[in-house]
Amino acid sequence: MESNLASLTITEAARKLRAKECTVRELWGACHAAAKTDAVHAYLEVFDADDAAIDAAQARIDAEGENASVLCGIPLAIKDNILIKGKVASAASEMLEHYEATYDATAIKKLRNAGALFLGRTNMDEFALGGSTENSAFGPTTNPHDTDRVAGGTSGGSAAAVAAHTAIASLGSDTGGSVRNPASYCGVVGFKPTYGSISRSGLIAAASSFDQIGPITKTVADAKALFDVLRGTDVLDSSTAPEGSYPEFTHEVKTIGVPRSLLEQGLDPYVVQAFNTALEATGCKIVDIEIPSNKPALAAYYIINFAEVSTNLSRLDGIRYGHAARGETLLDDYLLSRTEGFGKETKRRILLGTFVLSAGYIDAYYRKAVAARSALIREFDEAFKTVDVIATPTMPTPAFKIGEKSDPLSLYLEDVFTVTANLTGMPAISVPMGTVDREGTKLPIGIQFTAPRGADERVFTIAAAVTGEQLY
């Protein structure tokens, strides 16, 4: 019975807790035992039980029943770039290997207030830079469906933990697809909310104008349950959108737009087939749309990503916290600490960011990328005048083999469908749409839906239509 509890969804576990079919202690024990077995290296650390929190959650469920938050007593896995006070938050980097968070991220505070429990911190690409969790300083996470393959990234540990049923649900963060990409590869649900809907306070920054925390779950209902708790303005993050920032959207979806020209190149034919089948099954009207700026979007994304990453990571200098190597001079201290502390992809992006922001090139690269981003936003806004959501496959292929994409550019090109939601700030979800056969193994693939900024409910509606859930 114990191991079954870890395979529950949030909704099922909440029901069992209230029906007294299990206790918070039993649920924690089952998840903790499952996380300790971790055959896919999803976790960098599994936490010890917080007895006070477990007892408090049980007391709340006993006293409040249905009025207690649905997250009360639910053990969650947390990506290693989200701060939990007193716990290490390393962003899977040697630079922060021993760094202990001095405060809770706002998302963590909200989960604590809801009575959720923290199971452990999950593996990721170093500083959320990558797309396969192969860039972790502590070794890759493997895919629960085929351990020769990647789990996706950068929230690979969070997705693999949920897929392997070593957590009920998890939090990841999404800068260019980092929640949706591993959700697609691992066969779970991954949701990137509207930019500014969940506070970034306490999220270790990668590219600040793209980063959003997002849930990775077994069902769409669970993603919505986490989002409902996590969303809201925060005085600690001035980019959170105040109430009333967006029009009142209905959650109904009648028309789906498909940017067909984007699907013509480099797509696995089985992915296209599964995509068309999943779309038809929704019963919605399917309309072909044109978004010309989709073509340069990936290049624009990477230029802005390099620029923001190099800027954000300049704070890590070996002086106040983190890896601190010492040389002859203060300059040596900086050089040694950063050179020893950062991994290869992180250094590569810092160098590229320094390049695109340098005086001779900022107009040709960074400013052009920002203009391309604006053009893309306008085109998406225009498209949403005629369609309710826009659909693409989440990833061009199923999970690839570990080490298969060793040159960085080929890995960057995998992000073609996911980066647009980060460039436009729009909400996007990945839900499983079937499997494709690779060497006798069925590998999951995901379908992605995007909606206008603020219309997060719409992507839940259409995603639930694919999974067959009843949300409203």
Place this chain on the structure above:
Amino acid sequence: MTAHATPDDVKKLAALARLTVSEEELPAFVAEFEAILGYVGQLETLDIAAGSDILPYANTFRTEGTPHEKGVWTPDIVKAFPNREGDALSVKQIIAND
């Protein structure tokens, strides 16, 4: 004008970014730069009107309030200091007296 990365360029960028790229790592970095800059360089041929690059976000401001009590965060923060004297962060001397 597509940028071509040379070993000297990469070394210069590394110095600006306070990183050291070893001689062994250099050829791989240069080759990857060529490929990546070649790809993102497609933006240079793009005809986009300038001056319309405004993101759909507004900065929000919080009302001024009472700051936290002095020193409440200090113990946790100084714990992370690599070198310290008491509660002060200790760094190498950068200005000499002589």
